[in-house]
Amino acid sequence: YSAKHKDIGYLFYDPKTDPHTQERLQLNSDLRHALERDELVLYYQPQINIRTGKIIGVEALIRWQHPELGLLLPDQFIPFAERSGLIHPLTDWVIVTALRQCKKWQFAGHDLRIAINVSARSFQDRKLVARLEELLSAGETCLPAGHIEIEITENILMSDIEHGAIVLQQLRELGISVAIDDFGTGYSSLAYLKKLPIHSMKVDKSFVMNMAEDESDTAIVLSTIDLAHNLGFSIVAEGVENKGTLDILNKLGCDYAQGFHISHPLSVDMLEKLLDQSES
Numbered sequence: 001y002s003a004k005h006k007d008i009g010y011l012f013y014d015p016k017t018d019p020h021t022q023e024r025l026q027l028n029s030d031l032r033h034a035l036e037r038d039e040l041v042l043y044y045q046p047q048i049n050i051r052t053g054k055i056i057g058v059e060a061l062i063r064w065q066h067p068e069l070g071l072l073l074p075d076q077f078i079p080f081a082e083r084s085g086l087i088h089p090l091t092d093w094v095i096v097t098a099l100r101q102c103k104k105w106q107f108a109g110h111d112l113r114i115a116i117n118v119s120a121r122s123f124q125d126r127k128l129v130a131r132l133e134e135l136l137s138a139g140e141t142c143l144p145a146g147h148i149e150i151e152i153t154e155n156i157l158m159s160d161i162e163h164g165a166i167v168l169q170q171l172r173e174l175g176i177s178v179a180i181d182d183f184g185t186g187y188s189s190l191a192y193l194k195k196l197p198i199h200s201m202k203v204d205k206s207f208v209m210n211m212a213e214d215e216s217d218t219a220i221v222l223s224t225i226d227l228a229h230n231l232g233f234s235i236v237a238e239g240v241e242n243k244g245t246l247d248i249l250n251k252l253g254c255d256y257a258q259g260f261h262i263s264h265p266l267s268v269d270m271l272e273k274l275l276d277q278s279e280s
């Protein structure tokens with residue numbers, strides 16, 4: 001009986017009149033114009049060295065200032081961009097904007113490293129490395145490559161390990177670091193990880209957020225710290241939401257931390273205020 005109802009429901013379902021589909025189609029076409037209309041913006045979240053407490057770098061996190069819907073988070077539009085091919089101009093905009101900003105901070109005396117997220121299709125883009133090389137060698141994006149870190153997830157890397165290994169090698173030759181993002185949520189092969197020229201691992205926030213109350217999360221984070229160090233990588237904990245967690249991470253020997261307890265992702269102005277405060 002209920003199955004019959006389900007069938008009827010399915011028969012009458014028309015994606016063109018589904019309000020969610022409508023909204024998605026609209027978002028998709030709006031995103032085409034977002035770049036031209038200058039509606040995309042990068043926020044920057046500080047990363048600290050846990051032992052010194054000093055801000056050593058920032059992660060660039062994209063937002064979309066949508067004219068009607070307000071500030072949209074990446075999970076609300078990056079998947080569209082990936083499916084529509086808009087991810088290529090979007091990634092290019094992110095890289096150019098982040099490098100330019102990092103260079104401005106250098107001039108102002110803030111020696112910060114910048115971490116940039118690269119999605120699956122952008123990492124598979126055969127032109128990515130050449131583009132980075134071009135941007136780093138001249139103009140307002142010209143920076144020492146050691147200031148740049150590219151973040152990719154385990155699954156992006158493992159989905160095409162042969163191409164991934166080549167890209168990692170090329171990035172290393174340029175002097176750009178690579179971090180494995182959201183570590184622990186994907187399907188890394190340890191046999192590959194140990195051979196790849198990776199610089200650091202970011203233990204996923206789902207393990208870090210409740211560490212202070214959850215012993216099994218602490219065990220996972222400790223094992224990941226040891227794994228990273230034994231492979232010669234540094235380790236970043238993301239999702240540090242309270243002081244208790246930061247204290248435990250310090251005891252466990254974690255290198256770097258990022259999270260709401262330290263700072264939310266900030267606009268350029270807000271970040272510069274924070275930098276001025278923490279340096280004075």
Ligand code: C2E
Pocket residue numbers: 045060061062073074075078094117118119151181182205209238239240241258259260261265
């Ligand atoms: P991610 O790279 O793992 O970035 C960390 C996410 O965790 C960010 O969400 C950040 O705001 C959030 N976060 C930071 N500290 C805390 C904390 O203490 N607690 C909690 N609960 N969350 C925290 P956001 O900005 O919404 O970004 C989500 C994801 O979107 C990112 O995950 C990244 O995968 C992707 N993304 C962001 N910017 C870009 C971009 O420029 N290009 C691409 N391709 N993807 C991006």
Ligand code: MG
Pocket residue numbers: 059117151181
């Ligand atoms: Mg990231």
Ligand code: MG
Pocket residue numbers: 181182202204205238
């Ligand atoms: Mg992450």
Ligand code: MG
Pocket residue numbers: 182
């Ligand atoms: Mg994530």
